[in-house]
Amino acid sequence: MSSSTFLLLHLQLLYLGLSLPAITASDDGRFVYSGFSGGANLAMDGASTVTPGGLLELTNGTDQQNGHAFYPTPLRFVRSPGGSVLSFSTSFVFAILSVYTDLSAHGLAFVVAPSRDFSTALPGQFLGLANISSNGNGSNHFFAVELDTIQNKEFDDLNANHAGANVNGLRSEQSYYAGYYDDKDGSFRNLSLISREAMQVWVDYDDKDAQITVAMAPLKVARPARPLFTAIYNLTTVITDVAYVGFSSATGTINVRHCILGWSFAMNGLAAPAIDVAKLPKLPRMSPKPRSKTLEITLPVATAGFVLAVGIVGFVLLRRHSRYAELREDWEVEFGPHRFSYKDLHRATQGFKNKNLLGAGGFGRVYKGILPASKLEIAVKRVSHESKQGIKEFVAEVVSIGRIQHHNLVKLLGYCRRRRELFLVYEYMPNGSVDKYIHISSEEGTPILTWAQRWHIIKGIASCLVYLHEEWEKAIIHRDIKASNVLLDVDMNGRLGDFGLARLYDHDTDPQTTHVVGTIGYLAPELGHTSKATPLTDVFAFGMFVLEVACGQRPIITNQRSLDSSSSQLLLLVDWVLEQWSNGSLISAVDSRLEGNYNVSEASLALKLGLLCSHPFANARPSMRQVMHYLDGAMPLPEMTPTDLSLPLQQNRQLPSTKADGS
Ligand SMILES: Nc1ncnc2c1ncn2[C@@H]1O[C@H](COP(=O)(O)OP(=O)(O)OP(=O)(O)O)[C@@H](O)[C@H]1O
Ligand SMILES: *[C@@H]1O[C@H](CO)[C@@H](O)[C@H](O)[C@H]1NC(C)=O
Ligand SMILES: *[C@@H]1O[C@H](CO)[C@@H](O)[C@H](O)[C@H]1NC(C)=O
Ligand SMILES: *[C@@H]1O[C@H](CO)[C@@H](O)[C@H](O)[C@H]1NC(C)=O
Numbered sequence: 001m002s003s004s005t006f007l008l009l010h011l012q013l014l015y016l017g018l019s020l021p022a023i024t025a026s027d028d029g030r031f032v033y034s035g036f037s038g039g040a041n042l043a044m045d046g047a048s049t050v051t052p053g054g055l056l057e058l059t060n061g062t063d064q065q066n067g068h069a070f071y072p073t074p075l076r077f078v079r080s081p082g083g084s085v086l087s088f089s090t091s092f093v094f095a096i097l098s099v100y101t102d103l104s105a106h107g108l109a110f111v112v113a114p115s116r117d118f119s120t121a122l123p124g125q126f127l128g129l130a131n132i133s134s135n136g137n138g139s140n141h142f143f144a145v146e147l148d149t150i151q152n153k154e155f156d157d158l159n160a161n162h163a164g165a166n167v168n169g170l171r172s173e174q175s176y177y178a179g180y181y182d183d184k185d186g187s188f189r190n191l192s193l194i195s196r197e198a199m200q201v202w203v204d205y206d207d208k209d210a211q212i213t214v215a216m217a218p219l220k221v222a223r224p225a226r227p228l229f230t231a232i233y234n235l236t237t238v239i240t241d242v243a244y245v246g247f248s249s250a251t252g253t254i255n256v257r258h259c260i261l262g263w264s265f266a267m268n269g270l271a272a273p274a275i276d277v278a279k280l281p282k283l284p285r286m287s288p289k290p291r292s293k294t295l296e297i298t299l300p301v302a303t304a305g306f307v308l309a310v311g312i313v314g315f316v317l318l319r320r321h322s323r324y325a326e327l328r329e330d331w332e333v334e335f336g337p338h339r340f341s342y343k344d345l346h347r348a349t350q351g352f353k354n355k356n357l358l359g360a361g362g363f364g365r366v367y368k369g370i371l372p373a374s375k376l377e378i379a380v381k382r383v384s385h386e387s388k389q390g391i392k393e394f395v396a397e398v399v400s401i402g403r404i405q406h407h408n409l410v411k412l413l414g415y416c417r418r419r420r421e422l423f424l425v426y427e428y429m430p431n432g433s434v435d436k437y438i439h440i441s442s443e444e445g446t447p448i449l450t451w452a453q454r455w456h457i458i459k460g461i462a463s464c465l466v467y468l469h470e471e472w473e474k475a476i477i478h479r480d481i482k483a484s485n486v487l488l489d490v491d492m493n494g495r496l497g498d499f500g501l502a503r504l505y506d507h508d509t510d511p512q513t514t515h516v517v518g519t520i521g522y523l524a525p526e527l528g529h530t531s532k533a534t535p536l537t538d539v540f541a542f543g544m545f546v547l548e549v550a551c552g553q554r555p556i557i558t559n560q561r562s563l564d565s566s567s568s569q570l571l572l573l574v575d576w577v578l579e580q581w582s583n584g585s586l587i588s589a590v591d592s593r594l595e596g597n598y599n600v601s602e603a604s605l606a607l608k609l610g611l612l613c614s615h616p617f618a619n620a621r622p623s624m625r626q627v628m629h630y631l632d633g634a635m636p637l638p639e640m641t642p643t644d645l646s647l648p649l650q651q652n653r654q655l656p657s658t659k660a661d662g663s
């Protein structure tokens with residue numbers, strides 16, 4: 001073989017290797033799945049599965065999971081090298097099945113990406129698409145249409161029920177409330193993403209005018225003439241010549257399944273083929289209770305032994321029932337006074353009406369109520385609990401910590417347990433949480449806190465943590481210190497809330513998985529390695545809180561220049577404060593809305609202390625007792641320079657992945 005034919009052969013192989021995938025998808029990249037049974041052959045990872053009935057479940061009800069499913073071969077999005085991205089069109093039918101009818105987390109997205117590997121992406125608000133450092137980075141080269149059921153302020157989400165078109169990150173280029181414009185009268189109709197109803201979405205990209213069009217409708221309604229929204233974005237800078245199409249989805253701390261029932265796709269100006277609605281798989285029935293696992297496993301196996309299966313199920317249920325009753329008795333004897341009846345809580349909150357909703361967090365919704373007999377104002381937190389193990393210990397613990405009292409702790413008045421729900425009853429804090437007052441994007445009309453108020457709150461929370469860490473019978477770790485967990489009572493004292501709740505998720509976890517409890521931005525770096533909460537991980541979060549209060553900024557600052565695809569960036573508040581300090585003016589990091597009205601030495605102490613507490617090396621952080629001494633002026637802060645604090649940061653200031661994949 002001459003060297004030139006050899007070269008030619010090589011080139012041909014190279015060419016084949018590159019273009020083969022695009023050819024195997026039909027010429028125009030067209031496909032339609034009306035259900036996924038049989039030879040769907042999707043490339044899946046994480047929690048994704050296709051059920052025997054042909055339903056694609058991207059997540060399976062487990063907490064903090066990602067799930068992805070891609071069309072197995074990549075598609076060619078550019079006709080010739082250097083050309084622009086071709087028009088494409090897709091449509092899919094989805095449903096979100098949360099154990100609750102009024103709460104879910106987090107959502108799913110249709111995605112076009114250069115690779116199927118999203119193993120470094122985070123669950124939760126990152127929807128399995130990116131992580132903190134990669135979010136918004138132009139090198140991600142992904143385009144996504146998200147259906148998001150949680151409002152994440154850091155991504156400027158509209159509400160907790162929206163659709164958005166995203167490029168390279170989680171902040172949408174364009175988004176709108178989930179819903180559609182009725183063809184008959186043109187009025188807008190809201191759709192609830194978490195209604196458990198199947199809905200259809202249409203996404204089109206037109207290369208002539210670089211326009212993205214997104215529409216959605218209930219399954220029985222035809223594609224509405226007026227789209228939900230359109231966005232102008234030239235995807236030629238985003239989508240790679242050859243790219244995968246598929247779905248990404250992620251859960252938070254709620255048992256939810258994100259399902260795709262059908263999907264179609266077409267390239268190059270053709271409309272996505274119609275999905276045959278009659279052939280779509282059935283959604284599992286959700287109410288009144290999710291099917292028990294025992295049923296799910298035994299039924300398919302036991303065609304012959306049906307009676308036996310029923311017997312087993314009956315036995316299990318019976319045992320469960322008696323165990324439950326027994327537990328109830330134990331608790332009643334031991335912790336009687338702290339137990340509320342569901343009836344009282346239901347009445348107090350007027351049946352958990354939305355009008356009484358105070359807010360929703362990672363663990364569940366919080367409702368305001370007034371106890372019928374005592375007229376006492378309460379806040380009721382409604383929490384889902386998935387597993388039965390640990391719940392007994394947890395409740396016992398919750399109740400026993402009900403004994404812990406401190407002036408700066410939101411008092412836990414009691415609990416109530418019902419089916420798969422736990423209700424925690426706290427005293428009501430009329431002034432809400434600190435985050436509402438200190439952030440620029442906060443609701444308009446809330447006054448900002450003066451420096452004196454901020455200082456008072458910081459000292460209050462510090463004294464409460466000294467008490468928990470050192471003065472109670474045994475050291476207690478809070479695990480979820482953050483501005484939204486610091487509430488304000490009538491006298492504007494800071495009170496630490498959500499106390500003990502993080503334990504639930506700790507008990508819940510398999511010791512083999514590295515499941516981190518807490519909130520991204522407040523998690524100490526060592527939690528990434530050990531996932532073991534210590535008093536010093538609380539100190540880290542406290543440091544973040546102090547910086548947040550002093551600077552009026554979130555722990556993760558989002559850079560606003562997001563329209564240019566490559567520049568949207570997340571910056572850690574700590575790094576930003578250090579930067580101000582290195583530039584010679586630490587004090588310029590103080591919240592500008594105070595307009596200079598603050599005590600300079602207190603503010604400078606707060607900033608340095610915040611930095612010291614959130615030091616990446618746990619051993620360099622002070623104890624809460626030392627912190628209290630610094631705040632009281634009983635002890636001077638050690639001499640520090642910005643370099644002392646930033647030296648080891650490069651490799652350590654990476655936030656841990658909260659994926660619970662056991663790896
Ligand atoms: N005792 C209370 N009194 C008054 N409002 C409360 C009380 N507890 C909570 N809230 C309100 O409910 C909102 C949601 O609280 P929740 O603790 O569930 O959420 P979070 O702190 O944002 O998240 P996480 O669940 O991760 O801690 C809070 O921001 C606060 O405004
Ligand atoms: C869900 O998927 C995860 C990841 O594959 C797996 O570890 C877990 O056991 C699954 N849970 C259920 C209920 O199937
Ligand atoms: C974040 O994602 C990027 C890109 O996928 C990856 O290179 C990086 O290692 C990830 N970072 C973390 C902390 O997982
Ligand atoms: C974007 O990601 C690339 C590759 O992962 C990395 O080299 C680059 O520094 C990142 N850019 C920003 C602004 O973070």
Ligand SMILES: *[C@@H]1O[C@H](CO)[C@@H](O)[C@H](O)[C@H]1NC(C)=O
Nearest residue numbers: 159161177179188189190191
């Ligand atoms: C639809 O939902 C949005 C956001 O929650 C709300 O502002 C609007 O009033 C709702 N519209 C209708 C017609 O219910």
Ligand SMILES: *[C@@H]1O[C@H](CO)[C@@H](O)[C@H](O)[C@H]1NC(C)=O
Nearest residue numbers: 084207208209210234236237
């Ligand atoms: C999109 O960008 C590509 C490359 O920059 C360009 O060739 C194409 O004309 C642009 N499309 C539109 C509609 O502007």
